[in-house]
Amino acid sequence: MINSHVSSFAGLPETPFTPGMVLPEDPSAVAWRLEVEDFDADPGEFADLVAAFREAVPGEAVRAVVVGEWGDAYERELPVDLLVDAAAEWTGLRAVFLADLVSEQCEISWLTLPDITGLLTAYPTLEVLWVRGGNGLRLSPVRHTGLRELCFESGGLPGAVVRAVGESELPALEQLVFWLGRSDYGATTGVDELAPVLTGAGLPALRHLGLCNSEIVNAITPMVADAPVVARLEVLDLSMGVLADEGLDALLGGQSLTHLRRLDLHHHYLSDEAQQRVVAALPGVDVDLSEAREVEVYSGREYRFTAVGE
Template sequence: MISSHASSFAGLPVRLFTPGEPLPEDPSAVAWRLEVEEFEAEPEEFADLVATFRTTVPAEAVRAVVVGEWGSAYERALPVELLVDAATEWTGLRAIFLADLVSEQCEISWLTLADITPLLTAYPALETLWVRGGNELMLSPVRHDGLRELRFESGGLPGPLVQAVGESQLPALERLVFWLGRTDYGASTGPEQLAPLLAGGGLPALRHLGLCNSEIANVVARTVADAPVVARLEVLDLSMGVLTDDGLDALLAGQSLTHLRRLDLTHHFLSDEAQQRVVAALPGVDVDLSDARKVEVYSGREYRFTAVGE
């Protein structure tokens, strides 16, 4: 469950754009939040808001944009084209957060996204892109020389999107995070979709990789165990999923992980013995084993849940 909006983004405090309100002394010192108040607002209301923003805030001062409610986000696609249209003006834009909505506005797995390829094409100097939601989210393999951080938060991420990122050329990308999610919320990522990413050919600068919130965390761990990209990482994040002793055994049986600075296994289903074993196997590595979970049993069946679903 997402319960709060981002209060800061890309190192800047987030400020809601309200037509008619005075601008801050330095409008480039904030990340501007664009959203309509009514969750069932008509499409033209958000379009009008963006148009007003473009005529109010000096284009050269737009450094970071956070897109909140755009109206009926549960069924109406995110209007990426409005940001694309502004690209010739917002030449200093370096960070975008798409769909920063909380659960009370729209559950993460109900959010309706769009093809974000035009956004990356329109902003070649973009450095940070965060995206929340997975429905209708698409990406074609691209080359982007500016992107340093890419983050996808979802209760169920489409496998083709994960594969497209792996097939892209992102030479400056240092941080990459996926919340893979659950099949009942649209997740469709498996070893085949992960293969290009884990080969790492298009990600020479990658130092932080998150394959999080996964119902197939054990499969992910086995796939990661001998992945070439791991050798260049400082942080490997397998948190928020349903990792069990079997997955950990596979991970530790693969290549050495002692070069890592941090291994994040937060929200796991590991036994006490397995937790002790991973710490002993990785001296000097910050292994985060917080939020140990217990198996839930209903009608004689065992259930393990990811941190974020609906």
């Protein structure tokens, strides 16, 4: 999940770029990793690496870019402007992963992200965008006709980002995943922020929706149960959160979910009876109930935890 770097991205094997390296025979057949492996790296080091990459690799051959460590990710925003500046050259870029860092480099809730709106406007043919981290992350509503897959991995996602996606026009988007996270790690998403997403008005092609890693999953399942977008989904993912029996009751009490191909509920707090009930209610649907969790009790209080926080 987030304990190791990706070895491939967008169907391409990952290859770290180092200045002076011998390029692959086909530089378009790899996902290029751009990373300065030094927490204390000067801001200019990552800029120099990107400049060297642009000089060495033909721009039209750049299909996928994975941004790793850029130096002091706790305090310094990921310099997405360096990718935006290359847009005129990277005409074939189809996939970007921002901030593929593991906890040894920077905890996910500490990763400092910028406004990513400019990246989408600079690359209208971008098809895949993954973003890890939520600290400082901003996004304005956009119209983007190329994007097919959008994923936000976070221990605490700003609600304004979720709302901006819901207010965007993304006619080709098939897969949308939010790790909503916890309020003590920066999550500010509530039912109001999710409402535009759940109408599906700007997401006519959506077939896979993930509202994952959420401490408010039991509060949002009543909305999900009657959401217009759910009727056209193939995959509904409510995994990694604190789903309990009352949340499941609300979900099953709404529209029929038997049209789904998969319902992902892994990492949950459901009773045995509730688990049996959801399977019986959805014959033919692949229901993932793995990683059942036990409520933890401290000083007489019950606690449930999302899969990813700090």
